[in-house]
Amino acid sequence: MTTLKPMFDAKAAMKELGEFNSRMIKGAELLSEIDEIDVGTTPKELVYEEDKLKLYRYKGNGSNKCRTPVLIVYALVNRQYMLDLQPDRSFIKNLLDQGLDIYIIDWGYPTPMDRYLSMDDYINGYINNCVDEIRQQSGSNKVSLMGICQGGTFSTIYSALHPEKVKNLVTLVAPFDFESNEALLFNWSKHMNIDALVDNYGVVPGDLMNIGFLMLMPFNLNIKKYIDMLKIIEDKDKLMNFLRMEKWIFDSPGQAGECLRQFVKDCYQGNKLIKGELVVGDKKVNLKNINMPLLNIYASADHLVPPAATKPLNDQVGTDDKTLYEFQGGHIGVFVGSRSQKELAPAIFTWLNDRDADKKSESNKVKKNK
């Protein structure tokens, strides 16, 4: 048995804890002075509404280098303003400045009345109507789809079902192959009684989903994050960015039950999309129908959608023009990290712009039906 020499300075430790509490007091004072947490500040206009969905078009600088409009389809979980969270690090603003014409879907907040909305309603209904609306408003025969996370899965399904309307498909951190248990969410979902969950709640509360997400890294997300916040609490800019992220994380809409039921059963549990067995509406989703150019972006350290769930899409699609892009970072870093601004947004623009060469032939093909 080894006896060890004393090494702790108790006085210093007490001082350390005292300083920590002083920071908390200062932080509390500063927090009380903040009235508003501004998010999603890039100017945009409402161009279409349907039920709770709103379709916005961002106001760019007027020089759209790419003529084909881009429709961003965000996940049903959480809110789309993640892409425009900080004014100084806005993914949207960056893409606008590059020269894209951007539309974005705001899914809104489902209420109990929306419990019966299905994947068919979201994909063949809402997304399809938005695509048609943009085609009509812009005069472009096709749109480029940019789907994020679950929105990437939906965009891919849409592209397979309606390839004639999609010019390019860009997916970011989206799951396609659900076989892997690399990420906890995939493992846990396989043992979830989704029928019981949906039958109970109808619209599954966002808070319930959030608890699940927080439990993926319980110590970092529930404790350390807030302790670390106290280290930057005296810097108002950093504090505001922390609060913006907090606002986004906990701004979680409920999930329309029937849609969630099919997504969990057929995708997470049945892995039907990649197997070619998924049916949406009355049609089977054949990924070989994806004959438009594909840019599939994954994050190397994604703990929510692991690369193993994203990468296999490129082996299943029908197009030869397919690009797999690795972003060094995590699921959220793809949109708010500084490297995202410097590297990813310009790379997406360049990729789209390169494939916009036949822009003249694509424009003004749509007959307006008004």
Add this chain to the structure above:
Amino acid sequence: MTNANEYFDLWLKAQNQALEAMKENTERMTALFQGKAQTSDNPFEMWQKATMDAVYSGTNNEAIKETLAKTFNNTNAFQKLYDVWQPLIKAIQSKSVNQENYKDLVKPDAIKGMIDQLFNFDADYLMQLQKQLAETANFSGNAAKPWMDATFNNMQLFPKLADGQPDTLIKMFQNVYSAFNQSVGSNANMPAVGKDREKAELLGQCIQDLSGYAAKNAEMQHTLYLTGLNAMENVVKVLADKVENGEEEFKFEAFFDLWIDTNEKTYYALFQTQEYAKLKGDVLEAGLKARQGYTKLMESVLCDLPIALRSEMDDLYKTVYELRKKVKMLEKKIKEPKV
């Protein structure tokens, strides 16, 4: 001063002094502190609550309120970890830290407190549900009372079950058996009639489902407690290694980081297992079953009142959904160009 407790007392006094200074500067906080100062024995809790109240009153922003609540709750866990750390300091000061006795230095109760807070294990929640059921039982006559009592007694035993005391199960069984004897045991073959019977059956089912949920939840709690202790043992092992290697500077904040990283890794290993994923699924399913039963029971109690029940609203929502879909389809057809 060589005793850690003395320093701690000194630190608490210093905190109180800091609060006194703040009182003079801020009228709003002064009022709150004066209002709370005599009601709490714990200076930290007093300070925490008063500060939180003061800031809450100063902001209408929900996101800030939520962040504050989380910050305060979780910094409380930070303080609790300090309680865990204290025996370690003492042991090191008395030159008794070594890799053989580290288990004796970990306080299971303190670890349990942190895990309860982190994973939202709230014993009061089940008690509240039980109370709600008890109130509902008033609609169902005295036959339900022994079952409610048995459930109440069993609820109080679940924490012991979670702590891994096997004789708890026997006590729980005795409670249920006693309830059976007092209620239906003597006239088990006599069927009740009508709505009351329906309610009593639903209530019985509810109690059973709630007990099932509590038992599954206790199993999960037990698993998480064991993992927490395991993680803490790993932390102390690393700490002991550092001490052995003669590391001179070791701050509480570094200990905190070590504790977070070790716990995250240890829990991640648990979370990845199929056994845990299944247990998590079972807990959710048991909870949902209990919830569904409770909803049914509520509907049976409320069905005579002139209000729309949830199941009726769901039917209505379905009709609205189908009609809306039909209208959209027709609108689209009208807009389509005629050939």
